[in-house]
Amino acid sequence: DQQVKQNSPSLSVQEGRISILNCDYTNSMFDYFLWYKKYPAEGPTFLISISSIKDKNEDGRFTVFLNKSAKHLSLHIVPSQPGDSAVYFCAAKRNAGNMLTFGGGTRLMVKP
Amino acid sequence: DADVTQTPRNRITKTGKRIMLECSQTKGHDRMYWYRQDPGLGLRLIYYSFDVKDINKGEISDGYSVSRQAQAKFSLSLESAIPNQTALYFCATSDPGDGPSTDTQYFGPGTRLTVL
Numbered sequence: 001d002q003q004v005k006q007n008s009p010s011l012s013v014q015e016g017r018i019s020i021l022n023c024d025y026t027n028s029m030f031d032y033f034l035w036y037k038k039y040p041a042e043g044p045t046f047l048i049s050i051s052s053i054k055d056k057n058e059d060g061r062f063t064v065f066l067n068k069s070a071k072h073l074s075l076h077i078v079p080s081q082p083g084d085s086a087v088y089f090c091a092a093k094r095n096a097g098n099m100l101t102f103g104g105g106t107r108l109m110v111k112p
Numbered sequence: 113d114a115d116v117t118q119t120p121r122n123r124i125t126k127t128g129k130r131i132m133l134e135c136s137q138t139k140g141h142d143r144m145y146w147y148r149q150d151p152g153l154g155l156r157l158i159y160y161s162f163d164v165k166d167i168n169k170g171e172i173s174d175g176y177s178v179s180r181q182a183q184a185k186f187s188l189s190l191e192s193a194i195p196n197q198t199a200l201y202f203c204a205t206s207d208p209g210d211g212p213s214t215d216t217q218y219f220g221p222g223t224r225l226t227v228l
Contacts, residue, residue, distance in 0.1 A: 002153075004154070006154075009152065034216075036219075041221065041222075042221055042222075043116070043202050043204075043218075043219030043220050043221050043222055044155070044202070044219045045218075045219070046216045046217070046218070049216075089154055089155065091154075091155075098143065098206060098208065098217070099157055099160065099170065100155075100157070100217060102154035102155040102156070103154050104152045104153055104154045105152075105154055
């Protein structure tokens with residue numbers, strides 16, 4: 001059973017609007033969460049992360065929110081740009097190791 | 113030049129053939145990983161190595177083997193390829209630093225493998 005799930009396989013947003021990508025997890029031992037971005041024919045690249053001791057982390061246009069009680073995190077992109085069109089993977093790990101558990105990914109399409 | 117390179121980038125092979133995928137890195141990282149990506153399943157860990165003498169099985173190691181030839185090289189082998197090993201394979205590296213926030217994994221461009 002998948003421990004990290006991204007229930008929306010795709011999302012389409014107009015340029016300039018907010019993109020919200022969601023991720024749910026089941027393993028309460030996870031204490032660090034990451035978002036990776038992947039363009040076609042390239043490997044995933046690290047985007048932003050959050051520790052379980054925080055509920056928000058912001059980096060420019062990207063903000064990750066963590067709701068531990070709901071085992072849910074989300075990535076907000078504001079404003080969305082066409083260059084943000086990519087597949088976004090949510091990942092989680094335990095501090096005791098560095099093995100990442102990935103969600104299935106959400107394909108974001110930002111329309112000009 | 114890319115920090116993490118994978119060869120080949122694309123490979124088509126037949127059932128039962130032995131295949132080796134290679135990964136090289138110039139980042140000087142001790143930790144290296146092999147993942148496979150399947151549609152809807154994200155990336156799943158096959159094997160990982162925290163240094164040259166350390167090899168560990170990941171979530172889906174059956175049917176695969178690895179070799180850590182040097183700090184910079186980590187190869188993945190399919191001894192007898194089967195069609196359900198058709199996937200996109202990624203190599204990654206990381207440096208533990210002093211905490212989880214610094215142990216970011218850096219991925220290669222991937223190898224698309226098709227087993228007929």
